[in-house]
Amino acid sequence: MSNDLSATDQYVLTHTMLRIKDPMRSLEFYEQVLGFRLVTRLDFEEARFSLYFLQPRGHADCADGTMEHTFSRMGLLELTHNWGSEADDGEMHSGNSDPKGFGHICVAVPDIAAACARFEELGVRFQKRLGEGGMKEIAFILDPDGYWIEIVQPSLMDGLVGSFKV
Numbered sequence: 001m002s003n004d005l006s007a008t009d010q011y012v013l014t015h016t017m018l019r020i021k022d023p024m025r026s027l028e029f030y031e032q033v034l035g036f037r038l039v040t041r042l043d044f045e046e047a048r049f050s051l052y053f054l055q056p057r058g059h060a061d062c063a064d065g066t067m068e069h070t071f072s073r074m075g076l077l078e079l080t081h082n083w084g085s086e087a088d089d090g091e092m093h094s095g096n097s098d099p100k101g102f103g104h105i106c107v108a109v110p111d112i113a114a115a116c117a118r119f120e121e122l123g124v125r126f127q128k129r130l131g132e133g134g135m136k137e138i139a140f141i142l143d144p145d146g147y148w149i150e151i152v153q154p155s156l157m158d159g160l161v162g163s164f165k166v
Contacts, residue, residue: 015076018147023081026146030054033122034107040070068160104148112153
């Protein structure tokens with residue numbers, strides 16, 4: 001087996017998938033609260049599920065809605081809705097409860113205090129507010145299905161992490 005990593009130079013992490021129960025509720029949250037925009041919707045009639053690909057509005061490399069572009073762009077969030085799951089009264093597994101697994105996604109904002117104040121005004125549920133706990137420079141909000149979303153201000157991260165080496 002070759003250990004030539006140049007073979008991976010064109011690899012791209014394109015998206016992260018979250019399973020959702022109510023597409024309209026989730027789309028409203030990600031579009032209105034976090035400023036994402038829907039770039040592609042795919043409905044699979046026979047398999048009874050839909051995929052919603054979203055990207056931050058200000059992203060310089062916005063997908064154009066084609067399959068090739070959707071599956072080659074970085075930084076998309078895929079929301080997957082299995083039709084009929086909205087009637088399921090079970091909780092979605094966020095990974096932050098047992099058994100541990102997936103933990104959260106993260107959104108960077110230019111002013112975390114202003115973002116958190118806006119989230120508060122919009123009635124967004126917080127898992128951890130800014131200033132709470134040991135990591136006072138970050139916050140966690142919850143999406144409609146209970147997934148954790150870490151909110152960070154990149155300029156504050158050095159103080160949080162301290163010195164580090166790459």
